[in-house]
Amino acid sequence: MAERLAQLTTYRWLAGASIRARAQYRLTFALDFAAQFVAGLSDFLAILVIFHHLPQLGGWSLPEVAFLYGMAGISFALTDLWIGQLDTLGQMIRLGTFDVFLVRPLGSLFQVVASELQLKRLAKAGQAAAVLAYALANLHIAWSPARILMVAVAIGSGAAIFSGVWIAGSAISFWTTDVQEIVNSFTYGGSFLTSYPINIFGAWTRRLLAFVVPMAFVAYYPSLFILGKPDAVIGQPALAFASPLIAGLTLLAAAAVWRSGVRHYRSTGS
Amino acid sequence: MRAYWETAVRGYRRYATYRGATFAGAFTNTVFGVMRGYVLLALLEARPHVGGYDASDALTYVWLTQAMIMITYLWGWNELALRIVSGDVAVDLSRPIDFQGYWLAGDLGRALFHAIFRGIPPFLLGGLLFALHIPIDPRRWLAFIASLVLATVLSFSLRFIVNLSAFWLLDYRGILNVTTLTWTFLAGFVIPLNFLPEGPRAVLEALPFAGILQVPIDVFLGKRLGLDLLGALVFQAAWAAALLLAGRLLLAAAVRRLVVQGG
Numbered sequence: 001m002a003e004r005l006a007q008l009t010t011y012r013w014l015a016g017a018s019i020r021a022r023a024q025y026r027l028t029f030a031l032d033f034a035a036q037f038v039a040g041l042s043d044f045l046a047i048l049v050i051f052h053h054l055p056q057l058g059g060w061s062l063p064e065v066a067f068l069y070g071m072a073g074i075s076f077a078l079t080d081l082w083i084g085q086l087d088t089l090g091q092m093i094r095l096g097t098f099d100v101f102l103v104r105p106l107g108s109l110f111q112v113v114a115s116e117l118q119l120k121r122l123a124k125a126g127q128a129a130a131v132l133a134y135a136l137a138n139l140h141i142a143w144s145p146a147r148i149l150m151v152a153v154a155i156g157s158g159a160a161i162f163s164g165v166w167i168a169g170s171a172i173s174f175w176t177t178d179v180q181e182i183v184n185s186f187t188y189g190g191s192f193l194t195s196y197p198i199n200i201f202g203a204w205t206r207r208l209l210a211f212v213v214p215m216a217f218v219a220y221y222p223s224l225f226i227l228g229k230p231d232a233v234i235g236q237p238a239l240a241f242a243s244p245l246i247a248g249l250t251l252l253a254a255a256a257v258w259r260s261g262v263r264h265y266r267s268t269g270s
Numbered sequence: 271m272r273a274y275w276e277t278a279v280r281g282y283r284r285y286a287t288y289r290g291a292t293f294a295g296a297f298t299n300t301v302f303g304v305m306r307g308y309v310l311l312a313l314l315e316a317r318p319h320v321g322g323y324d325a326s327d328a329l330t331y332v333w334l335t336q337a338m339i340m341i342t343y344l345w346g347w348n349e350l351a352l353r354i355v356s357g358d359v360a361v362d363l364s365r366p367i368d369f370q371g372y373w374l375a376g377d378l379g380r381a382l383f384h385a386i387f388r389g390i391p392p393f394l395l396g397g398l399l400f401a402l403h404i405p406i407d408p409r410r411w412l413a414f415i416a417s418l419v420l421a422t423v424l425s426f427s428l429r430f431i432v433n434l435s436a437f438w439l440l441d442y443r444g445i446l447n448v449t450t451l452t453w454t455f456l457a458g459f460v461i462p463l464n465f466l467p468e469g470p471r472a473v474l475e476a477l478p479f480a481g482i483l484q485v486p487i488d489v490f491l492g493k494r495l496g497l498d499l500l501g502a503l504v505f506q507a508a509w510a511a512a513l514l515l516a517g518r519l520l521l522a523a524a525v526r527r528l529v530v531q532g533g
Contacts, residue, residue, distance in 0.1 A: 025440065025441045025444075027439070027441075027444060028439075028441040028443055028444035029444070030444070031444025031445060031447065031448045032443070032444050032447055032448075034448050035444070035447035035448040035450070035451050038448065038451045038452055038455075039451045039454075042451065042454065042455040042460050043460065045455065045460065045461070046460045046461040049461045049465050049466055050309070050313050050461070050465075052465075052466075052467060053313060053317050053320050053465070054313060054316050054317060056316075057312055057313065057316075058312050176290065178288070178289070178290020178291055178293075178294065179290045179291070179293060179294040179297075180291075180294065181291060181294035181295050181297075181298050182294045182297050182298060184298045185297060185298045185301035185302070189298070189301050189302060189305065192302065192305055192306075193305055196309055200308055200309065200311075200312035201305065201308045202304075202308055205304055205305065205308065209301075209305075
């Protein structure tokens with residue numbers, strides 16, 4: 001408990017410091033914020049263009065896909081805000097700066113994650129939330145307490161699944177820093193995949209990216225439950241309730257991979 | 271001429287050093303190609319023709335964009351900006367060859383490396399996984415290669431201008447990020463420009479960004495033939511020339527006020 005409290009305080013200090021540091025470059029911050037917004041917007045524009053030609057994509061209407069996109073987008077943006085610093089792990093290992101984290105009395109994962117908080121990533125969350133608001137305004141969801149609860153559960157579980165994949169993927173850097181970009185296939189790739197109904201992807205893509213890497217549980221299954229849609233993949237819409245469990249398992253697996261990576265870590269040679 | 275050739279060779283070799291990273295990048299390009307392919311396939315299965323493309327045109331479009339993204343280096347090229355920030359640009363400026371030509375030569379060498387190792391492998395894999403539209407007419411391939419070279423020069427001319435902003439701004443990264451992500455859409459990476467509604471489509475097809483991805487791909491697909499093909503290449507060349515010139519003027523303005531500290 002005491003350690004958790006120490007982490008929280010440390011996190012607040014570090015987050016405050018990085019926000020103050022960013023605030024020194026106001027123009028850059030504004031432009032970065034705009035860039036994140038544009039990136040999210042252009043993904044959604046692609047969806048709008050597709051629906052310009054079609055009433056339904058894979059059996060989903062535009063507001064339904066917007067709902068899926070919004071839910072997945074918020075989960076991803078929260079993950080990116082919280083642990084996006086993991087993308088710099090390879091560099092920390094190459095430069096040898098990771099060593100510092102091992103001699104301090106806090107967890108190494110926590111320190112990497114807390115090394116910077118980039119508020120510009122809130123732009124993506126804001127953009128996804130705007131799309132979700134559009135979806136909610138255009139859908140007639142039969143709200144029930146279970147469905148309302150599922151929205152929160154889905155965003156939390158989605159963020160946990162993205163986090164697990166990100167942590168486990170980044171930990172590859174402990175073995176080799178060369179192939180780090182492969183992680184992007186699963187993190188940013190996962191963000192792309194979860195924005196669309198997974199039934200449009202081919203069987204093998206789905207097996208690998210939606211079930212082995214459990215991206216189907218980020219937004220797809222919870223959205224089926226909330227929207228009251230049938231499951232076009234394996235006919236099991238009730239899998240929505242498995243999302244928190246899958247999220248927990250993903251995090252446990254990620255923690256194991258990270259610990260094994262840190263044990264394997266031998267610092268740089270030079 | 272010899273100096274430019276050597277610079278291009280160095281540009282090629284510099285990237286050839288990072289084998290693991292090249293493999294990882296090609297892997298990621300392939301995964302995204304698969305996912306984007308299925309999205310457009312879902313659209314084209316419901317509507318057999320969109321913007322003059324059939325399903326195999328659209329899939330070829332996706333895999334060509336994945337192959338060309340590193341050749342044209344739309345995302346985050348900052349080598350010149352880093353030299354400006356560190357002051358090393360003074361060394362580049364004092365070389366006895368043209369500054370812009372020096373960077374362009376290096377960039378073309380880099381582009382050849384990326385064409386071979388980041389372009390061809392994902393595209394071949396795409397061809398194994400999906401039914402792509404691959405031309406057999408050698409003249410079509412020649413036209414495509416010409417268009418691809420022009421696309422690289424055009425993209426360089428834009429990247430050169432954005433990198434020069436480091437002469438005026440303390441932190442160039444914000445500008446780089448915004449322009450990179452905007453170009454991605456304007457060039458037609460996210461969705462083919464011919465899928466857009468009439469109005470926006472006409473505007474975007476007239477902007478230089480279309481020359482980076484959309485035009486070479488349409489040349490590859492045989493959507494631009496005869497005089498229209500000539501028009502496509504002239505469109506790219508004219509924008510490239512205008513933007514290279516703009517880059518030179520900007521450079522001249524920057525150099526007039528440049529003071530390099532240190533000794």
